[in-house]
Amino acid sequence: MSIYLSSRLRTLTPYVPGEQPVIPGLIKLNTNENPFAPSEKALEEARRSVRPFNLYSDPDSGELNRSIASLLGLKENNIISTNGSDEILNFCFMAFCDDDHPAIFPDITYGFYKVFAQINGVPYKEIPLKDDWSIDPGDYIGSGGTVFIANPNAPTGKVLELEDIKRIIEGNKGNMVIIDEAYIDFGGESAVSLIDTYDNLIVTRTFSKSRSMAGARLGFGAANENIINDLDTVRFSTNPYNVNSFTQALGIAVLNDEEYTRSNISKIIETRDRTVKELRKLGFTAPDSYTNFIFAGHPLIDGAVLYEKLREKGILVRHFGTERIKDFNRISVGTDDQMDILLNELTKILAEEK
Amino acid sequence: MSIYLSSRLRTLTPYVPGEQPVIPGLIKLNTNENPFAPSEKALEEARRSVRPFNLYSDPDSGELNRSIASLLGLKENNIISTNGSDEILNFCFMAFCDDDHPAIFPDITYGFYKVFAQINGVPYKEIPLKDDWSIDPGDYIGSGGTVFIANPNAPTGKVLELEDIKRIIEGNKGNMVIIDEAYIDFGGESAVSLIDTYDNLIVTRTFSKSRSMAGARLGFGAANENIINDLDTVRFSTNPYNVNSFTQALGIAVLNDEEYTRSNISKIIETRDRTVKELRKLGFTAPDSYTNFIFAGHPLIDGAVLYEKLREKGILVRHFGTERIKDFNRISVGTDDQMDILLNELTKILAEEK
Structure with a gap:
């Protein structure tokens, strides 16, 4: 030091x-x-379509966001693409946590949540998992803070029912709930279907696991347009060209080979x-x-x-x-x-x- | 909002x-x-050598850092690679500015400095350029804060002599001085030669301009090992896999085609x-x-x-x-x-x- x-x-x-x-x-x-x-087909398509590297990448990740939106049945302005899902998670801590809105998450979960809280200087509270390592949704009702739930959870691999996620979102009106769905393609039901209903929900995802792109660094957040605008405020105040051109092209190509x-x-x-x-x-x-x-x-x-x-x-x-x-x-x-x-x-x- | x-x-x-x-x-x-x-030769080399995308990128950017160090006559532990130079600049604001260490920079310079100060909630002071738009080094002696100087400066295109940079570094003992050399390959003398002498100097650079990699997003910081460790603390608390595998490979390949x-x-x-x-x-x-x-x-x-x-x-x-x-x-x-x-x-x- x-x-x-x-x-x-x-x-x-x-x-x-x-x-x-x-x-x-x-x-x-x-x-x-x-x-x-990733498939050779996707890699070849990405190489063919990538914007010349001497030009800046598209700061809006427009085509990529449209592809992601289309996969999820959402609109382009419901999506923000990021340099891995760690970046979108950090943006959520930056935008929606402060002294009046502590971060709330389970004691056993993705270890980075605690670090994000610390680096952003915001208070946090860890809620113990039950003895069987499951999350008790009741523990999160009226939490008084910004809730982070990995679903399925890591490293336990356990999952919450969508009804329970809904209870947590409804039980935190006036506070944001972030559902980290890094592993959702391997089990459990996504909360993406709830985005049109709730204005206090952000779903985060990554291309690192089910889409074989850990080394290309691509994640995203899905939420209503107002929330995406807030997250874009943070993005444009830290790193507007956050997703490089090759990764944008590969993300699109991988989605074309679903x-x-x-x-x-x-x-x-x-x-x-x-x-x-x-x-x-x-x-x-x-x-x-x-x-x-x-x-x-x-x-x-x-x-x-x-x-x-x-x-x-x-x-x-x-x-x-x-x-x-x-x-x-x-x-x-x-x-x-x-x-x-x-x-x-x-x-x-x-x-x-x- | x-x-x-x-x-x-x-x-x-x-x-x-x-x-x-x-x-x-x-x-x-x-x-x-x-x-x-970028040259076809470099692109081809990058494609051939890139780590498979299903694996995470090297969080240390080890080989890339060694290539950069070799170009600058420094050691691997003098370098931190980042997702564009905006990321290393933001890391400098995060690590070295706070209420007791306001950010100090010219009134006319890279417009992002002011935004970095704001997003990190740190005070800042803008020092007016002289009437001919040059920087008066005397204005920065004993600044009482963390100094950010773009050299050459943007958007003026003007340059400070290395002797003047040295005066600023020596005039701010106990405070950090960041020299943003985004454009140094097109004119002016680099402060990289001063890194072994001063422990309060960070030089930042980008591959976006002289090395045709704006769309691939690669920047770096050069400083003594202690400072690099501090910057890595910030990096490992926000986005450890900040530079994707393709960009690491392309950076190395571009440096091989100097x-x-x-x-x-x-x-x-x-x-x-x-x-x-x-x-x-x-x-x-x-x-x-x-x-x-x-x-x-x-x-x-x-x-x-x-x-x-x-x-x-x-x-x-x-x-x-x-x-x-x-x-x-x-x-x-x-x-x-x-x-x-x-x-x-x-x-x-x-x-x-x-």
Whole structure:
């Protein structure tokens, strides 16, 4: 830390993203990436259609926003595209949280919410999940703040019914509710259908998971036009050309090849459900997953120890040190072959433990 | 504006970027883009080497930072890469400005500085340029705040000597000085050589101008390691994967084809200096330019009127309404052909005025 860093930031704990090591043969199941690359068809279309790089990218991401709107049955002015969904989430903290509107979110959820609150200097309140790690919608009624709910939630993989989401939105009139749907394509019902009904709802999404674009950085927010205008005020006050031309072109091209996306999602869900069953056979506890990852723990082996043992075998998963979940590991759903290798190594590790 | 927008942001005036219209045949001289696209060689290399998009981009931009460091004769840990140079500038406001460290910058300069101060809720002070639009280094000695100097400055195109930059850095011990070198490849001497000497200096740069990558969004900051760590704290608290994989690959590839960049810079400088001469022959006042744009005004025609007349002819330049500079227009340096068309239209417009 330099002597120049603002006193506001001296106690800040930055978010720690999952490791991105480049090790040949590594089975990388730690950051919920899609095991399948974008289709060659989409890549070719993006290369052909990309605006020349010497010109600035379209600061409105107009064509991309129209494509996203069309996918969701919304209008162009219901969409704001961003440099990954971390950017739209940060914009929500900047625009809709302050001393009078603290951020409210579960104690176990996407770890970045707490960091966004801190970097923006806004108060926050963490509401404990129930003992079974589910969210009790009743805990969020009349919250008095800006509510952030990941649905499905991470790293638990659990989902809230749309009726419960509706209760939370209606129970927070005069306050904003942000539903972070990073994993919604793998399970659960989207709140996008509620956008025309409620003026205090923002749905955020990412192209990093179901659409294989983690490395291209594309996320978006969907809400009514007034809210999008507020978010655009923040965007034009931080980084108007936030989405580069290639990513805009690739986003459009990937949406033009929705069949490929749907097919990958089906494969991942099938692999996931098979893996959960096999894990349970091995004695693991793992809640039903509505995402592209599995949250699993075993009574015979410590979570951190299992993480290390898998790492030694060239398999990288994600372990969080937080007390309530330290016995578990978050395992991204890879290809069938990758999951077979994982299951095989887990069998061996457990045999050693007995 | 929605009823939910934080009171902190209700009076915010967002930055207004130059228009990016897509009109066939338009001569676009309004946002200081490079008239030459990145080389095919660099594009091909980037496509070949880009990390698969389903994986996250390298959050450290490691290879890219090493390439940039090598260009500047610095070390990897002296560099932070960002989503355009707007992002690194915003990070500087976030990390090094607060109530006790107001932002200090000229009254006529990059218009985004004022917006960055506002969105981050930090006080700022504008110091008037001298009557000839030059910066008086003496005005910045013992400023009591965090100093932002664009060198060369925009939209004036004027430059400070390195000795004057040094005076400003030495005259602000205990406070940070940010030198924004977006246009340095077109004129003036870089402050990068001072980074090993001063711990209160950050140099920011962009790939948007000299390196033809406006649409790919790449900027960076150079400073000593402690300062880079502070900036990384901000980056990891807002958007750890801030630079996408394609842009990292293209940045590296463009730096591998430095000869092409140098050749384009030479062409642009030649075209610029010829155009300045021709403009002066037409009766324009235009300071010597050290950038890839020309700031020009004519005693016989109002700046806003000239802007409109050029627009009608399909030539887009940039006009700023600010009182002190409203008689002038900022004209990006395009190709020789584009400048010939511009000069031809200006001759006709002036003939009509007489």
